[in-house]
Amino acid sequence: MDQKIIKVITGQRRVGKSYLLFQLIRLIQEREPAANIIYINKEDLEFSFIKTAEDLNKYVLANKVEGTKTYVFIDEIQDIENFGTALRSLLLKEDLDLYCTGSNANLLSGDIAGHLSGRYVEIEVYSLAYPEFLAFHKLAENNKSLDKYLKYGGLPYLIHLELEDEVVFEYLKNIYSSIVYRDIINRYSVRNTTFLEQLVLFLAAHTGSIFSAKKISDFLKSQRVNMAPNQVQTYIQHLVNAFLIHKVARYDLVGKRLFEIGEKYYFENLGIRNGLWGYRLEDRGKIMENVVYNHLLFKGYKVQVGILGNKEVDFIAEKDGEKLYVQVALTINNPDTLEREFGNLKNIPDNYPKKVVTMETFSGNTVEGIEAQDLRSFLLA
Incomplete structure (x- = not known):
């Protein structure tokens, strides 16, 4: 705060970006009761007249107060055409402190990053982590609460709803529709909406599996859905840009390089995934892997x-020059599974921490220094 740098809060719709702006506004008002604050919400019809960079620039300059600092908050800024131009101009004014939110990753990769390199900081907001979910819903920490979290995910607004399938999944499906139609179909003028929705269902069914765009294209052709691999790749990138899914690259631990094809895909919010595909017993391993990935992101790791x-x-998780290796397994009671999960980690030729996360609780020895940790403990650590 109070720095000549734009604060950009990004994340999927309804993860709580706007509320963070309100908290910042409240903090400023407590510190400076007479502070001049401009708040623009592009989801509010009251601000529908702000359509372009010129409109934004004109409105802010007309409402700032000379001789004092003005704090500018812009919610869902990606809905303003060429907004990066306005931000670049407003940043030149010494008496402005700028904050904005966006629900599209292009916000940074294109409009802002291209023009404002070194003059913005991104704060990415995720769905609630497990400890936050417990605190929001005032739940005891136990297996029943973990199951609710794995089923319904961590969108903050669930605090206002009964945690029951019919209620929660109806709400989550509406959020999904809003993301798809506002942040993808309308923004990118997507024509083949049926394919887009089939693609999301495909990724929900195969969460955590390695796929290339060509493999997805080939599979969908077998289902009589024709879409070229380059189009599949484009649609996947739209889903990533809207923060609906995360695309995770593979890294060669021996060759020290990224593979150019074949990625894994995880959902930003498991509740949305389960609302679309169902919360199925046979998917427990996929859901568990997804929640471990999301928690590593929440803890600040690049994964x-x-x-x-x-x-x-x-998962190879990196933060501050350190690494953590994580294997995920529903159970390690089977000798073959135990050998596979621990054996893969034992073959890594370095001394960074390694652990196997499982649904089972275990408080005994490590396996040659590799820790077995139950999912609840991992999410609370």
């Missing part, structure tokens, strides 16, 4: 999938 020859390490 990739590790490849070691013909073996896979579920």
